Amino acid sequence: MKPSDVGVAVMVAVIWGLAFVASRLALDEFSPALMTALRFAIAAVPCLFVRKPDVSWPLLIAISGTLFLGQFLAQAYGLAHGVPVGLTSVIVQSQALFTIAFAVIAFGEMPTPVQTLGIGIAATGLLMICGTVGYDFSAGAFAVLMISPVSFAIGNLLLRRARDVPMFDLFAWLCLVPPLPLLALALVADGPRPTLDSLIHMSLTGLACMLALGAISTSIAYWLWGRLLRDYTAAQVVPFALLVPFVGAAASTLVFGERFGPLRLAGMLIVVCGIAVMLLSKRPQVLPEIA
Template identity: 75%
Template sequence: MKPADVGIAVMVAVIWGLAFVASRIALDELPPELMTALRFGIAALPCLFLPKPRQVSWLLLIGISFTLFLGQFLAQSVAIAHGVPVGLTSVIVQSQALFTIGLAALLFGELPSRMQAIGIAIAAIGLLMICGTVGYDFSVTAFAILMISPISFAVGNLLLRPAQGAPMFDLFAWLCLCAALPLFLLSLLTLGPQPTWQALSHLSPRGIISMLFVGAISTSIAYWLWGRLLRDHPAAQVVPFALLVPFVGSAASSIVFGETFGPLRLAGMITVVGGIAVMLLSRRPRTLPKKPLPEVV
């Protein structure tokens, strides 16, 4: 990778790490479903000028949007709003690498390499260590909701494969639109039209800046840049930069919110990131040989 591309990859990872902090700030003024809807509503504005990618059917577009975006980020927002620390959230979300490899093995026969299997085991141990800290500063229910995020993220990663030929910026804008519309509808149903409007109209300058950062920069621009890097370089060179995200998110949360980590939780977080590093830096998985179809007599 060229130095400029390395700089872009690091910048995207930093933006995504800081987005966890910005989301927490926005959630002080907005309920989770409305904050997530506004996030994607802002990121979907380019749809006013961009046509839907012809390479992607509506069914596939909705499937990717509901998993990669709606499911992942709504679960994050609900969990953070119910007390899950931002730094811990940034680590748990990155465990999507574990679930992506596992689901790829189950659904597509992509057997993980020996090093990937070791990485999965390490990350799983780290998650179990984190589970041992649940119930003290946040509830088991909140943690269970948070675990929906990496699983949904993993499913979205696999659904995204058939859409790789589509223009990235156009694709992600339309994915955001498909997520924003049902989320705004959910907000109207759960909160009511009047409280929804009041929450939006009474956003403070701090809340507006946070939403613009999360929607326009973190969701729209950063995903577009990341997609371009994946288009121009092998995934093995690009994806490891995502390991910076939990470190940035945890450090920023510690500075902004004074988040602290007990010994067991900190050890679990480091173990999860270490396991993810082993998975991402190992060789590509092997694919099971296809079984021959039985002869028709």
């Protein structure tokens, strides 16, 4: 890879890692459903300027419902209910494990021995993390958060059916699906008045976080990542996604003062090591996690 493109890959990973911090800050002002709705309403603006890709509406809705709506709503819920930012960034990255596992079920794609080893390592780390649940956040919040990597993995596999279409156009139109259902959910779950108050009394910090999540982390970063995947092999590009949980954990420590006990920290590191083994094998089959 050219040095400039290496810089772009690192920059995207840093953006996605910092997005976890932006999400947590935004949740001080918005409910999980409303925050996620605003994120994709902003990210959907480019669809006004690009044509709808040659993808059926049912497939478009299925991809967006899993890859975007399910993943980010569950992620926001976990963050809003006390799951630490750094831990969340690692848990969501475990979508690599679920993507490979679901590919076995859906397509009969048997993982390589190296990928199988990576799955075992990552699963061990997840079990260690599970052993720390219940102290500073509830098991329910952790269970909902686990929907995020599972939903992302399903979206990865559905995305394979949308081949030979411009990726920027596709992702712009995928962003069009979540806002209305999530706004409806916010109105029902939170009530019309609290939802309206959140929008009316939005602070500059809240606005900045939403613009960062919608325009930078989703629209721009996805476009840059897609360009890298167009110009280079997945084996060259995807490993840079391993920087995301490290950036997320480091940023959460600096901004929120998060600290991790020995067992949880060891589990987080083991999960990342397992994902590294999977992504650095000869047959990378997964997309990177974003926030």
